[in-house]
Amino acid sequence: MICASLTACGGKKGTSESSSAETTEASTLSVSTEATTEAQKKEIDYMALVNKLHALPDGWEDSIETVKFTNSVGDEVEVERKAMVEYLRLKEELEAEGIYVDLDSARRSLAEQQRIMDDFIRDYGADYAAKTVAPVGYSEHHTGLALDLYLIIDGEDIVLNEEMMKHPDIWEKIHEKLAAHGFILRYLDGKEHITGYAYEPWHIRYIADTDAADEIMTKGITLEEYLDDSIRDKAEVEFGSSELFSEDELNDIAIQVKCKFASFEGCTLTTLRYAGDASSTDEALVKMREKDGKEYTQVAEFLSNFYTSDDCTDFEPDSTIEDYQWWLALDEEDGWQLVTYGE
Numbered sequence: 117m118i119c120a121s122l123t124a125c126g127g128k129k130g131t132s133e134s135s136s137a138e139t140t141e142a143s144t145l146s147v148s149t150e151a152t153t154e155a156q157k158k159e160i161d162y163m164a165l166v167n168k169l170h171a172l173p174d175g176w177e178d179s180i181e182t183v184k185f186t187n188s189v190g191d192e193v194e195v196e197r198k199a200m201v202e203y204l205r206l207k208e209e210l211e212a213e214g215i216y217v218d219l220d221s222a223r224r225s226l227a228e229q230q231r232i233m234d235d236f237i238r239d240y241g242a243d244y245a246a247k248t249v250a251p252v253g254y255s256e257h258h259t260g261l262a263l264d265l266y267l268i269i270d271g272e273d274i275v276l277n278e279e280m281m282k283h284p285d286i287w288e289k290i291h292e293k294l295a296a297h298g299f300i301l302r303y304l305d306g307k308e309h310i311t312g313y314a315y316e317p318w319h320i321r322y323i324a325d326t327d328a329a330d331e332i333m334t335k336g337i338t339l340e341e342y343l344d345d346s347i348r349d350k351a352e353v354e355f356g357s358s359e360l361f362s363e364d365e366l367n368d369i370a371i372q373v374k375c376k377f378a379s380f381e382g383c384t385l386t387t388l389r390y391a392g393d394a395s396s397t398d399e400a401l402v403k404m405r406e407k408d409g410k411e412y413t414q415v416a417e418f419l420s421n422f423y424t425s426d427d428c429t430d431f432e433p434d435s436t437i438e439d440y441q442w443w444l445a446l447d448e449e450d451g452w453q454l455v456t457y458g459e
């Protein structure tokens with residue numbers, strides 16, 4: 117299976133050469149289960165946001181406890197321990213309804229992603245690699261909490277994206293059961309501009325909190341939007357008036373800023389405002405294109421005020437920062453991107 121044509125999930129070119137004999141064993145799963153045994157594991161943040169803007173939190177790989185098993189096509193898959201337990205419960209429930217799934221890929225370490233990146237650079241050049249492979253640290257699969265499912269229909273493994281897309285009714289039944297097990301659907305249809313990825317019915321994410329999962333699935337929102345909602349009360353967003361962008365569009369752009377801001381430790385956002393159409397000049401657009409080498413078509417500036425706590429390390433502690441700049445640009449394929457900030 118190819119998840120987001122390698123961008124979300126990195127490496128596998130999707131072909132299935134499984135035999136039907138193996139397939140029948142899929143429902144029993146856990147062919148070899150091997151747990152990591154290092155003591156002193158810290159509890160990980162199951163709500164951690166990892167996307168094109170947010171890297172895997174520091175120390176994650178030392179804290180995560182995983183389980184390995186072999187799937188129906190003979191590949192070894194590694195999953196975070198709690199996520200695995202809930203996945204097996206979900207799988208059992210689905211089987212009771214005659215729906216069979218297995219795991220195509222789950223955890224991918226930083227080292228593996230680096231290896232995939234190196235292979236692509238060697239085979240296709242740095243430019244192509246940068247466009248097709250998620251940068252090391254920025255794939256949700258690093259967490260061990262993101263799982264790519266595949267379907268088994270009449271004993272046949274359905275692993276290719278285009279084949280899996282032909283079964284929306286089955287996916288719907290699967291999606292209905294996710295929240296009760298602490299899973300959410302991560303890359304929603306029509307939310308590409310927020311997640312950065314096209315619709316993937318097979319890519320599910322374990323967040324542990326079943327109430328949060330239920331809210332996310334019921335509202336049909338992304339993890340980005342859910343986390344944004346939880347910080348919305350703190351920050352005032354002022355859109356002013358714009359001839360260039362609708363309020364919805366400005367809202368989507370503002371989410372990018374707030375997501376990034378969430379990684380500013382010890383900082384509290386007080387206001388975030390659209391700088392106005394006057395900032396969206398051709399000159400600014402050229403600058404953004406030069407920065408990233410992308411063919412951006414529009415540019416927008418936001419300004420924020422925030423204060424810092426006394427243990428803030430990135431900015432002067434205990435102070436108020438005003439008119440901090442954020443520059444975003446629109447890429448026709450990937451949507452709005454945060455290009456630069458604080459300059």
Ligand SMILES: [Zn+2]
Pocket residue numbers: 119124125257262263264319
């Ligand atoms: Zn995936």
